[in-house]
Amino acid sequence: MSAAPFTPGKLVWNDSLKLGVPEIDEQHALLFGMMNRLLDHPESLAYDELIVDILTDLGKFLILHFQTEEAMMRKLGMPPEEYEQHVHAHNIIIDEYAELNLAAARGKHHTAAEIFAMVKQWVSDHLHASDAKIRNYVPVPSPD
Numbered sequence: 001m002s003a004a005p006f007t008p009g010k011l012v013w014n015d016s017l018k019l020g021v022p023e024i025d026e027q028h029a030l031l032f033g034m035m036n037r038l039l040d041h042p043e044s045l046a047y048d049e050l051i052v053d054i055l056t057d058l059g060k061f062l063i064l065h066f067q068t069e070e071a072m073m074r075k076l077g078m079p080p081e082e083y084e085q086h087v088h089a090h091n092i093i094i095d096e097y098a099e100l101n102l103a104a105a106r107g108k109h110h111t112a113a114e115i116f117a118m119v120k121q122w123v124s125d126h127l128h129a130s131d132a133k134i135r136n137y138v139p140v141p142s143p144d
């Protein structure tokens with residue numbers, strides 16, 4: 001009897017993850033949805049056309065999202081040192097992501113489920129360790 005296939009759980013967006021910046025919150029929810037697409041084909045391999053398409057879309061979206069988030073942090077007046085640390089964390093994710101895509105192109109046998117698990121780890125860690133700090137700079141709405 002073979003072992004059950006490795007199937008991690010999909011990412012579930014909920015209000016507790018919101019930072020209070022609608023543009024960023026919407027992008028985070030979209031990002032979860034794009035990542036979850038990988039689990040629609042958990043056993044497909046990284047270099048299968050279907051998965052390459054998802055990974056390409058995801059890569060483009062990650063870059064757009066990081067640019068949006070960095071512009072927002074500057075607008076919110078985050079101190080330069082904290083801003084630089086956050087940008088550095090984004091750049092590490094982009095590097096790791098590029099590495100993963102390179103491995104896929106070289107025919108390394110990662111399944112979509114394994115890729116999902118890796119990206120999920122990076123994104124969840126980043127949301128909790130870095131993005132959560134953006135909340136400190138979001139103006140509190142005045143009560144009407």
Ligand SMILES: [Fe+2]
Binds near residue numbers: 069086090126130131
């Ligand atoms: Fe971020």
